[in-house]
Amino acid sequence: MPINKIIHTAMKIISSNEPDLKKNYKAERRFINITRYNYLKGFYKTLDREIYSDGHKVPVRVYPNKDAEFLMIFFHGGGWVTGSIDSYDRVCSNLAKLTGSIVLSVDYRLAPEHKFPAGLNDCYNAAKEIFAHSGIFGPDTGNIILIGDSAGANLAAAVSLMARDSGEFSVKKQILIYPAVANDHSPSSPFSSVHENGEDYILTSKKVEDYMTLYMRDESDRHNPYFAPLEAEDLSNQPDTLILTAEYDPLRDEGEYFGKRLGQAGNKVRTYRIKGVIHGYFALPKGLSPVSESYSLINKFIREHRT
Numbered sequence: 001m002p003i004n005k006i007i008h009t010a011m012k013i014i015s016s017n018e019p020d021l022k023k024n025y026k027a028e029r030r031f032i033n034i035t036r037y038n039y040l041k042g043f044y045k046t047l048d049r050e051i052y053s054d055g056h057k058v059p060v061r062v063y064p065n066k067d068a069e070f071l072m073i074f075f076h077g078g079g080w081v082t083g084s085i086d087s088y089d090r091v092c093s094n095l096a097k098l099t100g101s102i103v104l105s106v107d108y109r110l111a112p113e114h115k116f117p118a119g120l121n122d123c124y125n126a127a128k129e130i131f132a133h134s135g136i137f138g139p140d141t142g143n144i145i146l147i148g149d150s151a152g153a154n155l156a157a158a159v160s161l162m163a164r165d166s167g168e169f170s171v172k173k174q175i176l177i178y179p180a181v182a183n184d185h186s187p188s189s190p191f192s193s194v195h196e197n198g199e200d201y202i203l204t205s206k207k208v209e210d211y212m213t214l215y216m217r218d219e220s221d222r223h224n225p226y227f228a229p230l231e232a233e234d235l236s237n238q239p240d241t242l243i244l245t246a247e248y249d250p251l252r253d254e255g256e257y258f259g260k261r262l263g264q265a266g267n268k269v270r271t272y273r274i275k276g277v278i279h280g281y282f283a284l285p286k287g288l289s290p291v292s293e294s295y296s297l298i299n300k301f302i303r304e305h306r307t
Helices: 005-016 021-035 089-099 118-132 151-166 192-196 205-215 219-223 252-264 289-302
Strands: 047-053 056-063 071-075 102-106 144-149 173-177 240-248 269-278
Touching (some): 021 205, 071 089, 102 118, 118 151, 173 289, 240 289
Antiparallel strands (some): 047 056
């Protein structure tokens, strides 16, 4: 589905004038926090709490739902460098309302101040704590779902791998929205979407590379499956997985290939490409057709084979 020519021209202009992220990540962080702040947050009940991780406190925000059957642990996007529970407040409140679930959003530490695996450890420890005390929220552990978008989907997939490897808890379902799971978004990338969609659709392949450079400690991290889940040699015993990709997203093909590899490893996977949209579409108003389609797919997925 082609994008409107006027809109595409505007996206090209924005994409071609992006500042150097590695030098201006703090400004990018401030811009996102301001422009995505939910000024209507007072109309929806939330609870702000903290979970201990590696000797420090990780803020979490709970979006309650009376008699909810599911609990979603949400990891926000932002390239491991930007984003927060505040900038994702609207997304999470919509997620709670439109799925009838409790949503718990994790405010993990950001790079480059806290490089890999600091933020991932926060996500893992938060998930471990929630699985250990699921009775506080209501749904049993079989109805706890990991979910994230972009870098947050990377973190969700990595938490699932870590949980399998440690044996400390068992994730039954995960939802990965345009996940960043590969380790190379340079001109040498094997994925066509990096080359087709990597310049003119706001999220550029260069920006993805900059994010990864800010996140990693050194080049060896790129081959760590907890950093780039596609690097995992063994993807068996992973949760039932729903993957949503965006047609005009440089990350599209790696997300779909990750779904293929999960399926080849014996896992149940459903992968859908949402047509006519770019990376980040899930944060758009809930009434738009691609967002509504995504929620329909999410609701169908979480209610399949419920415990």
